Amino acid sequence: MAVAGFSFPYRVDVLQRTRNFKDLEPDVLEALIESAKTYAVKAGQALFRAGEPFGNVVYILYAGHMRQRWQSGDEQDVPLGDVLALANYLDRAPHGSTAQAVTDCALLGLTSSALQHLERDHAALFNCLHHIIARKLRARNPARDVNRGALAQPVRHVMTTPIATCAPLLTLRDGLSMMQERRIGSLVVTGHDNKWIGLLTHASLAEAMLLHQAKPDDPILHAMQRPPAVEPETPLWQVQELQQQHKAKYVVVADQGMPIGMVSQTDILSTLITSPGTLLPHIGQAQSTRELAGLKARLAEEAAEIREANHWARSSVRFLSETHLAIQRRAIDLTLREMAPDRAPLPFAIFIMGSGGRKEMLLDPDQDNGLIIADDPKAHEPDVQAWFQHFGERLNLQLAEVGYRLCLGDIMVRNPQYRHTLAAWKQQIDAMVDRPTEE
Incomplete structure (x- = not known):
């Protein structure tokens, strides 16, 4: 076990001689040392063991000989200046290895909050730490390139x-x-x-x-x-x-x-979904529901690629949702094109509810959509209502052909209950807020 408060003369020049920290300026290393606590581990004792929960501390080996052993049986010496528990800091998972002192060891320990402050204030340190984790990931799994x-x-x-x-x-x-x-x-x-x-x-x-x-x-x-x-x-x-x-x-x-x-997060997501090889550039060029259905069928494979490339599940879900929405937008365009020259009698907007509205769609979402018609005296005329009814029926059918199941609760554009003018939608939402029900 590690004993905190160990007294030892930690020096910047010692860290500068290590592989991990040799490129950092002295003032950055001084800030690191000042933010850290000191720890000692006696020979034969473990700093942490495989399966133990992350203790909210990232360690830097300053002196001594330590070995790291994984549950697979692999083991290796820990070089001076190596950062231990850095992967756990990133994903908060339990320790996947055991770090044991071969000789008496001295370490610097940074709490998660202290490390976050250092990363925020020193971009060079942030880059340094993430180069370390990338190097560790490649060493542990050469087949996986985390920065491709x-x-x-x-x-x-x-x-x-x-x-x-x-x-x-x-x-x-x-x-x-x-x-x-x-x-x-x-x-x-x-x-x-x-x-x-x-x-x-x-x-x-x-x-x-x-x-x-x-x-x-x-x-x-x-x-x-x-x-x-x-x-x-x-x-x-x-x-x-x-x-x-x-x-x-x-x-x-x-x-x-x-x-x-x-x-921003949106900038990175846009880069992912518009990069060469992704579906988005092809979606806008699809000329039929059959083409759209073929593109949607490739979503599972592409989502797995995105997940492997950036290893954040939340980003994968956002990527899926944005791609689903792009497919549905194209389905709307194709439906309107098929109905030409019978153009919409009034401006309108379609909105997505449920998981689509939250941008939490997975691989096989159903339809949850509604329609807003511009406030206009003609909005309630029979021929205007008939056009939007026909459009809603065709759109929901097109989306079903692409692969989006019809909503069992009929929460769709074809249902007049989900097709109103803007003023009527406002009244309905106000009523729902004023008199909420269990549904």
Whole structure:
């Protein structure tokens, strides 16, 4: 077992001589040492054992000889400077190996929260740690390349640039006005040296005013977030993992502290689903329901590829949902094309409910859709209603032919109960909110 509080003169130059940390600047290593606790493990004792729950601490071997043994029977020496339990920090799973001291060992230990703060404040350390985990994964399973395909490209290829910046003393009112005028969702806050110090978003502004009683004339400092930051050459798979760990929608791209771009979860998802070899480019070119059905049949195989390439289940579900929605949009286009020249008598919109509305569709979702007709005096005329009834019946049939099962509860466009004007939908939703039922 590890004994915390072990007294030992930890030095930056020792870490700099190790493979993992040789490229980090002294100030980054000093911050790492200052954030860590010290641990000692006596010869013959285990730091952790296979099957034990993750103890919320990541260890760095500083001195001594340690061996790591997996349940498969494989084992290897742990080099100085190696990071232990890093994979568990990423996925929170129980330990998959046993780390045992051959001689007395000294280690640095970082709690998950301390490591998250270090990664957030030091992009170079974030890159270093994720290079370590990639190297470990390739060593343990050479057949699996965790940084291949679309997610292997550097973030600079995907980031949004240029970005809007502001000073920290700008008022919340002016910050909101700037975002509204430019139709953007965030402002990067920069200091006097033009280095980024935070991020203002609609969400952080609302939280500051509603939960912390911030006033419109308070400076942006009262509402800004401190999201993670990465360097321009950071591969997208590392950015994605950082977003997952910190539950961050945005990541700032900075070059030596200077903000040069922004990347969101949506940016990465768009890169995945539009990359060469995915279905999306073919969906928009499909000319029949048979073609769409063939594309939908390939979803299972493609979802497995996406899952293997980026190893985040949530991203795979989002990918599936976005692809399902693209197929359904194309089915709508084909239905309208088949009904031409009998054009829609009024503007309308189709919306998806259930798992599709939540973007949680898996491989075989059924149909849950409704239709909103523009508010217009003609909306209730018999010929207008007849057109939308005919359209709904044909659309639901087309979707069924593509592979989307008809809803057993008939929650579909063809059902007049799910086909209303905008005003009627508002009234119905208000009634549901005012008088909720068990259903």
